[in-house]
Amino acid sequence: VTRRPRGAPSLRELTDYVYFRRNVAGVQREWWQHRFGCELWFLADRDTRTNEVLRVELPQANEAKAQPEPIAPEAPDV
Amino acid sequence: MRLPPQPEELLDRSREVVFSFRGEPVRAFAGDTVGSALFASGQRVFSRSFKYHRRRGLLCCSGACPNCMLTVDGSPNVRACIEPVRDGAVVEPQNVVGSLERDLLSVVDKVGRPFTPVGFYYRTMIRPRRLWPLYERFLRNVAGLGRVDKHRGRTTRYDAEHRRVDVLVIGGGRSGLAAARAAAEHGDRVLLVDENARRFDGEPFEIVAPGRALGVYEGGLVPVDAGRLLLRVRAGRIVVATGAVEQPLVFPGNDLVGVMLPDGARRLIRDFALKPGERAVVLAADDRALGVVDDLERAGVEVVARVDLRERDPAEVSAEGRRGRLHAVSIDGARHDCDLLLAAGAPQPAYSLLAQAGARISYDAARGVFVPSELPPGVEAVGRVAGDLGRLHPTRACHGKGGFVCICEDVAVKDLKRAIAEGFDSIELAKRYTTVTMGPCQGRLCHLPSIRVFAREQGTDEAAIGTTTARPPWSPVKLGLLAGRTHEPARLTAIHHRHVEAGADVIWTGAWRRPHSYGDAPAEAGRVHDAVGVIDVSTLGKLLVVGPDAVAFLERLYPNRYGDLRPGRVRYGVLSTDAGRIMDDGTVARLDEERFYVTTTSTGADSVLGWFEWWNAVWQLDLEIVNLTGALAAVNLAGPRARELLTGLTRTDVSAEGLRYLDAQEGWVAGVPCLMLRIGFVGELGYELHFPSPYGEYLWDLLLEWGATPFGLEAQRILRLEKQHIIVGQDTDSESNVLDANMAWIAKLDKDDFVGKWALEHAQERGPRELLVGFEMANGAVPPEGGQVVRAGRPSGRVTSARWSEQVGRAIGLAWVPPDLAEEDAAFEIRVDGRLEQARVRLRPFFDPSGERLKA
Numbered sequence: 001v002t003r004r005p006r007g008a009p010s011l012r013e014l015t016d017y018v019y020f021r022r023n024v025a026g027v028q029r030e031w032w033q034h035r036f037g038c039e040l041w042f043l044a045d046r047d048t049r050t051n052e053v054l055r056v057e058l059p060q061a062n063e064a065k066a067q068p069e070p071i072a073p074e075a076p077d078v
Numbered sequence: 079m080r081l082p083p084q085p086e087e088l089l090d091r092s093r094e095v096v097f098s099f100r101g102e103p104v105r106a107f108a109g110d111t112v113g114s115a116l117f118a119s120g121q122r123v124f125s126r127s128f129k130y131h132r133r134r135g136l137l138c139c140s141g142a143c144p145n146c147m148l149t150v151d152g153s154p155n156v157r158a159c160i161e162p163v164r165d166g167a168v169v170e171p172q173n174v175v176g177s178l179e180r181d182l183l184s185v186v187d188k189v190g191r192p193f194t195p196v197g198f199y200y201r202t203m204i205r206p207r208r209l210w211p212l213y214e215r216f217l218r219n220v221a222g223l224g225r226v227d228k229h230r231g232r233t234t235r236y237d238a239e240h241r242r243v244d245v246l247v248i249g250g251g252r253s254g255l256a257a258a259r260a261a262a263e264h265g266d267r268v269l270l271v272d273e274n275a276r277r278f279d280g281e282p283f284e285i286v287a288p289g290r291a292l293g294v295y296e297g298g299l300v301p302v303d304a305g306r307l308l309l310r311v312r313a314g315r316i317v318v319a320t321g322a323v324e325q326p327l328v329f330p331g332n333d334l335v336g337v338m339l340p341d342g343a344r345r346l347i348r349d350f351a352l353k354p355g356e357r358a359v360v361l362a363a364d365d366r367a368l369g370v371v372d373d374l375e376r377a378g379v380e381v382v383a384r385v386d387l388r389e390r391d392p393a394e395v396s397a398e399g400r401r402g403r404l405h406a407v408s409i410d411g412a413r414h415d416c417d418l419l420l421a422a423g424a425p426q427p428a429y430s431l432l433a434q435a436g437a438r439i440s441y442d443a444a445r446g447v448f449v450p451s452e453l454p455p456g457v458e459a460v461g462r463v464a465g466d467l468g469r470l471h472p473t474r475a476c477h478g479k480g481g482f483v484c485i486c487e488d489v490a491v492k493d494l495k496r497a498i499a500e501g502f503d504s505i506e507l508a509k510r511y512t513t514v515t516m517g518p519c520q521g522r523l524c525h526l527p528s529i530r531v532f533a534r535e536q537g538t539d540e541a542a543i544g545t546t547t548a549r550p551p552w553s554p555v556k557l558g559l560l561a562g563r564t565h566e567p568a569r570l571t572a573i574h575h576r577h578v579e580a581g582a583d584v585i586w587t588g589a590w591r592r593p594h595s596y597g598d599a600p601a602e603a604g605r606v607h608d609a610v611g612v613i614d615v616s617t618l619g620k621l622l623v624v625g626p627d628a629v630a631f632l633e634r635l636y637p638n639r640y641g642d643l644r645p646g647r648v649r650y651g652v653l654s655t656d657a658g659r660i661m662d663d664g665t666v667a668r669l670d671e672e673r674f675y676v677t678t679t680s681t682g683a684d685s686v687l688g689w690f691e692w693w694n695a696v697w698q699l700d701l702e703i704v705n706l707t708g709a710l711a712a713v714n715l716a717g718p719r720a721r722e723l724l725t726g727l728t729r730t731d732v733s734a735e736g737l738r739y740l741d742a743q744e745g746w747v748a749g750v751p752c753l754m755l756r757i758g759f760v761g762e763l764g765y766e767l768h769f770p771s772p773y774g775e776y777l778w779d780l781l782l783e784w785g786a787t788p789f790g791l792e793a794q795r796i797l798r799l800e801k802q803h804i805i806v807g808q809d810t811d812s813e814s815n816v817l818d819a820n821m822a823w824i825a826k827l828d829k830d831d832f833v834g835k836w837a838l839e840h841a842q843e844r845g846p847r848e849l850l851v852g853f854e855m856a857n858g859a860v861p862p863e864g865g866q867v868v869r870a871g872r873p874s875g876r877v878t879s880a881r882w883s884e885q886v887g888r889a890i891g892l893a894w895v896p897p898d899l900a901e902e903d904a905a906f907e908i909r910v911d912g913r914l915e916q917a918r919v920r921l922r923p924f925f926d927p928s929g930e931r932l933k934a
Contacts, residue, residue, distance in 0.1 A: 004656070004696075005836075008836060008839070009836055011840050014656075014836050014837060014840065017656070018655075018656055018657045018837070019657075031692065031695075033688060033691070033692070035688070039687070039688070039691055040691075041691055041692050041695035042695075051296060059695045059696065059698065060698075
């Protein structure tokens with residue numbers, strides 16, 4: 001989940017939002033869609049190291065207004 | 079040539095099977111393999127080696143090694159030793175010029191071998207560069223495996239099936255069977271797969287044999303190659319009982335015909351009642367392999383020497399041959415005449431599947447083999463693969479000077495030495511350089527020996543060298559099996575069969591099949607200009623957006639405005655991403671305050687639906703999105719006589735005043751409920767009719783009966799090009815935005831926000847890098863799509879669409895050009911068939927630039 005900037009973002013902020021993704025080794029919040037089924041979009045907390053899905057939920061109205069915040073990624077294993 | 083019936087033989091001696099080998103009939107018994115039958119017929123040389131074209135014979139008889147690969151019924155690289163015989167099968171040798179006995183390419187071995195060390199081709203044949211195609215053709219001929227017959231077409235139907243079981247047992251040897259029985263008794267649903275066509279009688283669980291587990295994937299998915307069926311197995315528990323693989327010894331002459339692995343000889347005797355030789359020498363390092371001596375003696379083979387490598391490990395072993403066939407073995411100077419040498423080092427657990435599943439593989443220095451440990455949850459190992467191998471003693475890397483480490487790729491000890499000397503000192507690098515372990519056996523017979531040689535040469539131990547990564551597929555698999563059925567699902571419109579009946583040239587467009595033309599596209603376009611034509615546009619994406627927030631939703635998604643769109647009106651819209659790129663285009667019709675009917679491009683329908691759903695998952699606005707793409711058929715009725723035709727079929731007022739340009743009206747046409755949109759992609763007076771699919775053929779027939787001429791995609795493309803209407807994906811790409819695509823009018827940058835607004839603002843500030851313009855050619859040359867725009871000798875743009883237009887009387891098109899060229903009459907050139915042809919920019923539509931005919 002990325003956060004859409006508000007107001008008029010600078011070119012750098014916009015580029016960050018459009019093109020740059022953190023390559024998180026750990027739990028991250030993601031959008032998923034049941035593409036060949038009910039077509040529902042939902043949010044999942046997934047551990048990218050194990051592919052374990054820790055939590056799934058429907059987007060909430062209040063969350064939507066605030067634009068979903070990304071979960072603070074864990075410090076990467078080095 | 080057969081022994082008397084053996085107690086466990088796989089043969090049904092009452093049934094004879096005949097196949098052909100090099101055109102000669104070969105008689106076999108049911109239960110034989112191609113390999114055993116050929117061996118019974120006296121064949122000893124089965125193949126020529128990959129690089130040096132050395133004679134090779136049966137080695138493992140278990141489908142592991144490359145030695146018996148033949149072409150069977152046109153399929154190359156079939157392991158004859160495990161391929162069941164079939165009546166009428168056509169078997170041919172491969173990788174030979176001439177015959178197996180007299181292969182002309184074996185000169186490579188005699189003349190070339192001293193001069194063709196590892197990496198020879200990479201280093202020698204790169205200069206002069208222009209000769210590479212010649213070198214390449216030569217190499218492809220000399221080196222290699224079988225040949226695929228590209229003209230044969232597909233004859234086999236492959237299928238895939240999903241299977242869920244409690245326990246999957248891989249390997250049907252003693253341990254595997256015991257595990258499967260125990261699990262079945264416990265009440266578990268069990269599936270056992272075994273790679274051999276072994277017979278299992280009366281077991282209380284399902285068995286797939288031959289069936290080869292190809293790998294262990296995420297989530298415990300195990301694909302099993304069951305010949306023409308790919309089983310995708312998911313099991314609660316996976317029991318790996320893949321046993322151990324006998325490892326060849328490395329010594330001079332270790333690839334001669336007559337040198338076999340003990341288990342291979344045992345299979346010939348026990349399974350196929352064949353006598354593997356007359357006089358045998360046995361060199362082995364474990365009890366099981368040494369046990370082959372009993373089998374040999376029972377079969378009447380004289381065992382002239384038996385060496386237990388644990389008791390006495392000779393320093394020098396060498397095999398001598400004549401015409402590639404073994405005739406004597408020297409062990410520390412003692413020479414034995416023989417025609418069979420059974421030689422094997424410590425057996426290596428076949429751990430690949432376990433390693434893929436995540437197990438740790440470590441070197442057991444006391445026994446000299448790699449063993450698995452730390453198995454992941456749900457995965458178990460039983461029997462020999464788990465390291466249950468009896469008394470073992472590490473095997474020497476080489477017995478004597480030289481010998482092949484890898485028989486698949488003809489990699490000898492000296493090649494590995496050279497690779498190390500050249501600096502490829504990690505096993506992973508040396509593997510890629512020498513291709514050791516990368517041949518058909520996939521390391522089964524050469525992984526451990528190559529690590530041993532490596533350790534010895536580097537003065538370290540096997541643990542320090544480590545293993546190379548185990549990757550799927552563990553067994554060779556046909557691409558056809560992975561590809562599955564040839565069935566390619568097509569989406570057909572409700573009117574499709576009418577197009578076929580009319581003899582239309584039907585083409586793929588995305589997932590759809592659509593008429594390209596009905597025979598004469600220019601004539602079809604002409605009918606639209608002077609009378610009336612009709613095209614099936616049912617493939618358009620059709621979404622209904624309904625709810626109190628529908629307006630707000632569209633306002634946020636599209637760069638242009640919808641709040642001021644009155645009910646009953648239609649507006650063109652282009653979707654942008656937040657990167658400012660054009661995503662899709664279509665029309666939005668406001669049916670009433672809260673109902674909007676949105677069309678998308680045919681190929682973009684699915685992604686636009688997902689896009690809409692996703693943004694509303696974020697925004698949570700009060701609306702519903704209904705996908706009507708399949709539910710509704712649609713046709714575009716266009717041409718100066720379209721109104722006249724439609725008037726006769728409806729009571730709805732479709733006059734110039736009653737249904738103006740860009741009006742939308744729900745009504746009835748010939749008794750069919752229709753949404754009528756007056757829009758004009760093709761540039762003439764036109765009506766898009768959207769109506770329930772079941773009426774597709776009925777309404778189509780009626781429109782034709784009333785005088786409309788059907789036109790296909792090609793005519794539509796000519797017509798829209800005359801109007802300079804773009805096709806998203808054809809004239810735009812992943813870099814195009816609406817400003818550069820000459821549609822700046824559509825981006826209302828004074829709106830609060832919309833998807834893509836900021837990127838367009840930045841793009842506007844930066845100015846365009848290139849612009850999409852229309853052009854016409856000075857002569858009749860029609861540039862190719864993707865053709866080069868040239869100015870002053872430099873490439874400076876590209877053509878996205880071009881056609882000959884009968885209406886305009888010229889070749890016309892659209893092209894991306896530098897901004898300073900985007901002026902009326904600006905001249906440039908376009909490369910057509912290698913020649914530069916003159917073109918001029920035309921910023922206004924070629925046909926009806928003021929839109930009088932469109933809006934009539």
